[in-house]
Amino acid sequence: MPSAPSDLRHCWHPDGGTSVYGILGFPVNHSLSPWLHRLFAAQQELDLVYVPFPVREEDIAAALAGLPALGIRGVNVTVPHKEAVLPLMQWLSAEARAIGAVNTICFTPSGMQGHNTDAPGFLRALERATGDGWRQYPATVIGAGGAARAIVYALGHAGCPAIYLANRHLPRAEVLAAQFPGLPVHPIPLDRAALSAVLPCSSLLVNTSTRGLHGEDHPELDLARMPENGSVYDIVYNPLETPLLQAARQAGLGAVDGLGMLVEQGAESFRIWTGTLPQTAAVEEILRRWLQTRNTSR
Secondary structure, three states: OOOOOOOOOOOOOOOOOOEEEEEEEOOOOOOOHHHHHHHHHHHHOOOEEEEEEEOOHHHHHHHHHHHHHHOOOEEEEOOOOOOOOHHHOOEEOHHHHHHOOOOEEEEEOOEEEEEOOHHHHHHHHHHHHHOOHHHHOOEEEEOOOHHHHHHHHHHHHOOOOOEEEEEOOHHHHHHHHHOOOOOOEEEEEOOHHHHHHHHHHOOEEEEOOOOOOOOOOOOOOOHHHOOOOOEEEEOOOOOOOOHHHHHHHHOOOEEEOOHHHHHHHHHHHHHHHHOOOOOHHHHHHHHHHHHHHHHHHO
């Protein structure tokens, strides 16, 4: 067999032995996950490729049924499929069952196994940025969607004594709280009066809503009421600096963006698939520099 050209000898290229993983969603063209997992694979020196698969809602069952036949080992699942794939799994982790959503699937001889890595990913990112002192104090969570379910689950199982769940549509927050009867979740309206009552005892404020993606602020929040050692966590990661995080820094509070959670939940998926937990801090820094450069060049 002829040798490869000299400029290709050191280039990675997939072959028949390459492990294939991917992400299913619609749309997925914006996803950072292919970059993330390629960096993990290079760090761990694994022959692995990660592919984005744009799959519409009506095609998700057919897509999942066909992927194992192609030799694909596992996939991540993102919007709008995290809840829709639940009944298609032959096995669910305790986290996926409790949260009611799957974001990581393993294809095994006995069928599809569904996991949720958002909760451990959030906790690892939070503790890497702030330590664990927040565990002994109440927390306030904004939003009552799928991300909020994972974060409420994570905070509750980490020992947080009270979780104030604020949402504009209060009945939705009440429904979410009812899904976790064993956790100290207290639904409140997302208004200035209700938040002003709970922020003074909340050492942690987490925004799980999409507010901030396009520069929106949170006029109902008076961050000056939070304890001086408090932290504000915004799960939005693009942009890295949202108006909420800018306001937190101005108030002298800790400010944590969502990139760490993205990296840590991806690392947990990688561990489930490969048995190896990658080093996340270096990968997060590479992605952070890239996002900062891209946003600055616009």
